[in-house]
Structures are given as structure tokens and as C-alpha cells.
Amino acid sequence: MTAALAEKHGTDAPAADDTPRRPPTRRTKRERAFDDVPRWQIYVPLGLYLIFTLIPFYWMLLFAFRPAGSTSLVPWPMTLDHFSKVWNERSFGIFFQNSMIVGVATLVATTLVALSGGYALARFDFRIKKGFMLGLLCSQFIPGALMLVPLFEIFKNLQLINSLGSVIIAETVFQLPLSIILISGFIKNVPVSLEEAAWVDGCGRFRAFCAVVLPLLRPGLIAVGSFAFVHSWNHFLFALMFLSEQDKQTIPVGLNTLIGADSVDLGALAAGGVVAAVPVVIVFAFIQKWLVTGFSAGAVKG
Known part of the structure; x- marks a missing residue:
């Protein structure tokens, strides 16, 4: 029509743009x-x-x-005198190594167990499923201090006192309820039809899970793993209770040793705090994008 009008009036009119246009994005009342x-x-x-x-x-x-x-x-x-003092004279090199072992081991154990438990809750129906989920939620209201005496007796009978294994087990157990809930909610967002298509192609359940579902769970796994690492890195109570030898202690307990009865070396204490904060800052700096995505996606369903 535009071309016809141009020919009638003897003018050059631009050709009509037939490119489909996006509808304007609706904005909520709050955004306006x-x-x-x-x-x-x-x-x-x-x-x-x-x-x-x-x-x-x-x-x-x-x-x-x-x-x-x-x-x-x-x-x-x-x-850098304060850093040299805490690292060499106050054995913070050993504390840092022990904290790293506890943090990484807790991250791996929590992620693997939460992945299997979350998959079971998301894909299978069983009689006590609702009660089990309720138990996981209620366990979050139990403070860790109430479990110190029973855990100490258990680890004593297992000869795990003064062993980093006791702290790793305790940290993993207390991280699992929330981690399983988050992973379960994230797996529910993955359509089961993707797994069924892999089953039709001849994959078993485990192979289909590893090939189809697991790559889509990266934000959730990063969120759960980072949360487990940071919590075990900063946790003071379990390490204080189960580790009495200095060469087995972690950074939170090491920081406590810098506070004397009559005086406090503020420079050494601040340097130890910087050493303790650096790994956590690095972790959050690199994973903040996946961390927010993982927690929000894991909370959609469940």
C-alpha cells in the first residue's frame, strides 16, 4: 500500500518493514x-x-x-610481621592445612550423599517420603551443641577422637538435611522425559543420570558444595570438642588461641582473621553467579 501511494503521488516512499517486532515487555506495578x-x-x-x-x-x-x-x-x-608471626610461630600453616582438608572432604562427602538422596526424593515415591522430608526440615532446628555429648561418645568408641575424620563426619551429617532438600528441588526442575528418552536409547538409570541430568545440576551442586565448604571452614564447635592436639586443630580454634587471659595480640589476631577470610572470599568471588542460581532453583519445588 505504501508503494502504491508513492507511485500515485510520484514520491519515493520507504519500503514497508515486514520484520516481525517483539511485543513490548510487560512491567509489573512494582517495577513501574x-x-x-x-x-x-x-x-x-x-x-x-x-x-x-x-x-x-x-x-x-x-x-x-x-x-x-x-x-x-x-x-x-x-x-607483614604479623602474618609471619601467626604463620610460623603460631602454627597457622598447620591450621590452614587442616581446615582445607576438612573443608574439601566435607564438600565432597556432602555433595555425593546429597546428590543420591536428593535424586531418590525427587524421582521415587515411597510410603514415608513426606515424613522423611518433615524430619529433614525439623532437624534444622536442632542446635549442634545438643549433639556434642552423644557424638563425642560415638567417636570415642570408634577411636576417632583427635582425628580430622570426626570433624568431617560431624560436619557432613549436619550439612546433609539442607543439602538434600536443595538438590531434590533442583532435580525436580529437570523434566523426567529427558531421562526417559535416554532409557529408550538403551541407557541404564545411572548412565542416563550421569549423561542427561548431572550436567544440568551444576548450579545446584556448586551451591551445595560451597555452602558445605564455607560452613565447615568457619565452624568452631566441633573442632574445639573433638580435636585437642595442636597439630590437628583448625583455623577457628587457632584464632581462639591468640586470645590470652590478660591480653590480646590484636595484630596477630587480625592477621589470622585475614588468613581465615581469604579462601572464603575467593570461593564466593568465583561462584557467586552459580550460587544464587542454585539456591533459587533448588527452592522452587520441594
């Missing part, structure tokens, strides 16, 4: 209301919250890098 809010009402509270959150970290870095006896609010000239 957000446009009317002045930006300073958003950024000022966020900035104040950020400052409130970062001040303790800056204070820790200040004492860690500032020379002993200095009262400057800027860590200059910087010194």
Missing part, C-alpha cells in the same frame, strides 16, 4: 513504581549499609598491616 523513586533514596541507604558492612573488614586489615604500637588510621608503612 520503582521508576518514580528518586535515585538518592536508593543509593544513600545502600551506601550507608555498605560502609557499615566494610568498616569491620577495614579495621581488621588496618591492624593486620599496621606496625605494632602504631595508632595511624592508615596502614602505612605496611608490614
Whole structure:
């Protein structure tokens, strides 16, 4: 029609664009209301919250890098004496190694057991399934301190006291309920028809799971594994209760040894805190995208 009008009037009109256009994206009422809010009402509270959150970290870095006896609010000239002291004189190298062993072993054990348990809850129906899920949820309300005495007796009979294995087992057991629930919810989001197609092609259940389902569970596995690692890395109670020898202790217990009865070496304590925080910061820096995706996807169903 546009071309016909152009020919009638003797003018050159642009050709009609037959490219299909996307319909405009619908915006919710909340999103439209957000446009009317002045930006300073958003950024000022966020900035104040950020400052409130970062001040303790800056204070820790200040004492860690500032020379002993200095009262400057800027860590200059910087010194590494406190790090050398805690790493060599206070055996933080051994504490770091023990914490890494506990964290990695807990990550692997929790992920493997939660993967099998979550798959069973997501794909199979059995008589006590609802009761089992209720038990997993209720177990989250039991504080770990109530289980110290029974666990100590069990590990004592198994001759696991003063062994990193006792801490790994305890951390894994207390991480499993939440991990199984998250993995189960994530597996429910994977259509069972994908597995059925693999079964038709001749794959067994295990092979179909490894080839079809497992690659789609990466965000969920990263979320569960990172949560287990960070919790076991920072947990103080189990390591204090089950490990009494210094060469078996972990970083949280090692930090506690830096606090004396009459005085506290703030520089050494801050340096130990930096050493303890570095692995956690690195983990979250690399996996934050998958972490948010995994927790949100695992909470959709279940």
C-alpha cells in the first residue's frame, strides 16, 4: 500500500518493514513504581549499609598491616610481621592445612550423599517420603551443641577422637538435611522425559543420570558444595570438642588461641582473621553467579 501511494503521488516512499517486532515487555506495578523513586533514596541507604558492612573488614586489615604500637588510621608503612608471626610461630600453616582438608572432604562427602538422596526424593515415591522430608526440615532446628555429648561418645568408641575424620563426619551429617532438600528441588526442575528418552536409547538409570541430568545440576551442586565448604571452614564447635592436639586443630580454634587471659595480640589476631577470610572470599568471588542460581532453583519445588 505504501508503494502504491508513492507511485500515485510520484514520491519515493520507504519500503514497508515486514520484520516481525517483539511485543513490548510487560512491567509489573512494582517495577513501574520503582521508576518514580528518586535515585538518592536508593543509593544513600545502600551506601550507608555498605560502609557499615566494610568498616569491620577495614579495621581488621588496618591492624593486620599496621606496625605494632602504631595508632595511624592508615596502614602505612605496611608490614607483614604479623602474618609471619601467626604463620610460623603460631602454627597457622598447620591450621590452614587442616581446615582445607576438612573443608574439601566435607564438600565432597556432602555433595555425593546429597546428590543420591536428593535424586531418590525427587524421582521415587515411597510410603514415608513426606515424613522423611518433615524430619529433614525439623532437624534444622536442632542446635549442634545438643549433639556434642552423644557424638563425642560415638567417636570415642570408634577411636576417632583427635582425628580430622570426626570433624568431617560431624560436619557432613549436619550439612546433609539442607543439602538434600536443595538438590531434590533442583532435580525436580529437570523434566523426567529427558531421562526417559535416554532409557529408550538403551541407557541404564545411572548412565542416563550421569549423561542427561548431572550436567544440568551444576548450579545446584556448586551451591551445595560451597555452602558445605564455607560452613565447615568457619565452624568452631566441633573442632574445639573433638580435636585437642595442636597439630590437628583448625583455623577457628587457632584464632581462639591468640586470645590470652590478660591480653590480646590484636595484630596477630587480625592477621589470622585475614588468613581465615581469604579462601572464603575467593570461593564466593568465583561462584557467586552459580550460587544464587542454585539456591533459587533448588527452592522452587520441594
